[in-house]
Amino acid sequence: MGLRPVHVNIKAVDASVVGRFWAEALGWVAYRPGVTTYVGPAGGLVWPDPVVVGVDVVPVPGGKAAAKNRTRLDLATASLDHQAELVARLKERGATALDVGQGDVPWVVLADPEGNEFCVLEPRERYRDTGPIAAVVVDCVEPRAMARFWGAATGWTVQRETDDLVLLRSANGTGPYLELFRSPVADTAPDRVHLDLLPHPGDDHAAEVARLKALGAADLDIGQGDVPWTCLTDPEGHEFCVLALP
Template identity: 75%
Template sequence: MALRPVQVNIKALDESAVGRFWAEALGWSVSGGTPGVTSYVGPVGDFVWPDPVAVGVDVVRVSEGKTTTKNRVHLDLATDSAEHQAELVARLQALGATPAHVGQGEVPWTVLADPEGNEFCVLEPRESYRDTGPIAAVVADCADPRAMARFWGEAVDWVLHEVTDDHAVLRSARGTGPYLEFLRTPGVKTVPDRVHLDLLPYPGDDKAAEVARLRALGAGDLDVGQGDVPWTCLADPEGHEFCVLAPS
């Protein structure tokens, strides 16, 4: 049994506006979802969900805006040249992104925030991200990357590429799409996550059995006021929220 990361879930006051921003940012399109509740952003072309390669973006309407607290999960965007990086940063700012300061100091990447304040990075060209697509990585702050590698390495069907005391890196066994990275970062969780991963069982797998397996690995149940829904909300051992979706 295994689960696959299929989308990044972003909470927003205005899901349509934030969905449009991320579609333009990634060169993707907005499709699917429920009008007034969610906007799904995925690669341009015939709509297929889940995408066989990309991890999509699901923007969900909520009633409360982002606090000033830095998100513990963010996206890194890939570029293929210094010119591309500069052009992308300029285009994103024209779309409504703003510079963000999260204590990064002098670094070769650019930290921005989307129109509702969700931080993300536009990376300088890196060989390791040349074939990821527009999203280079989904990045989570954590206290113990080795512990996160143990949990997430068992939770999903992605391959562990690297693990040290400072970071852990996973990627689809297909060698395509973005990476999932855990970075050792000071601080602890103080507010609900604004950005999280959604996981999906493979066709024929038992969602309830998968949820039980995750609990045995150390996941905890999570009540975010979701009510009676077909997905299950959980938190990993460091409190990162995620959802296990029902197979379609």
Template identity: 70%
Template sequence: MPLRPVQVNIKAVDHPAVGRFWADALGWEVQASGATTYVAPAGGLRWPHPAVLGIDVVPVPEPKTAAKNRVHLDLATLSAAHQEELVERLRALGAAPVDVGQAEVPWTVLADPEGNEFCVLEPRDVYRDTGPVAAVVVDCADPRAMARFWGGATDWKVHEVSDEHGVLRAAAGTGPYLELLRVPNPKTAPDRVHLDLLPYPGDDKEAEVARLRALGARDLDVGQGDAPWTCLTDPEDHEFCVLALP
């Protein structure tokens, strides 16, 4: 059975602080803080969350470079007033405006306290039922090829695809979208943000990893050693991990 996306992984030098930022930004809570900081909606630790992608902030020694992340979050708003209020609140929490070449657009581009870019979108009907995270956005050169890979790798449904973008979402129609956006700039630095995938109970993790390799994924060594998760890259070198079942 294809894998399920279960969380967004964000690298940070100060993972507790960045975790608190994202909890406050999304109206969620820090549900676990130890080796990493896990953030999800209130209601007790349920991992994986049944309807949304949690955020797992993991410690790394190196600060973010000036290179723009190839993966970022888009946040949803319900009205122009909500968008304005959210931007002000995020800036008070430590977010900063950032210029990624967006020019005049109706959304606002910010960065979290360690420089990870994200967008606060103007209200859009398509995102009214996603929760605070509208989409995980992946920059790429070939959205069609990427949609084939991610549609085959996961149990998310491909909603639309063109030369400019691809859109996937959980088959249940809940939570954020995965959006594959065509951009002209190549990747120049490792991603600070990536998706973590999880097998379903009863599935064989190593068999799933072999299936991903057949789809075009490649093995990645980031010094993980004999960790229980497997690090891979998709066909355009975006990092992701296949986690072990708890």
């Protein structure tokens, strides 16, 4: 069945500020169940959410390095007016425009208040039913190889595949895409943005971690100490965590 992506983990010096920003960006609510700020749909904190991939903002002592994040969010919009309104509103909330060499494109590249890159997309048919997060985009050296790993890790299926881009999505056709994009950029800094995965009810955490290691994942020590989750890297060094069942 695979592990379920339950949220995108964003590291921030001021988790409450960054959490409120992402709540504004996604039209959701920022909740403070503990030291982290969780961003999810309105109506009260439900975790794990049965439908959406949320955002979990975790406080850390150090700011983002100058290197571009290898993982980012692409936001969906319903119209060109919606795109323009969202970009303007997020700039008022602390977003800044970025030039990452994108040239003349219909999407808008921004950074959140602590410099984490993201894109506000023009309306696209592919993303009409994803919710506010169109895709989690991961820069890869070899997208096809990473698709084999992440497809096996999550059970998500390939929706489109070329040498430069592979799109994965949940087999039930809900939620955001996982997009593996070819980039020559090597791993130069600790990841500020990563996916957190959760075993399905009844699945064994240790067995799932062992399965991922057999697929090419490796242990990661970031000073987490004795915690109920497991930190790993995929075969290209992208960080991710396997969480414990609630």
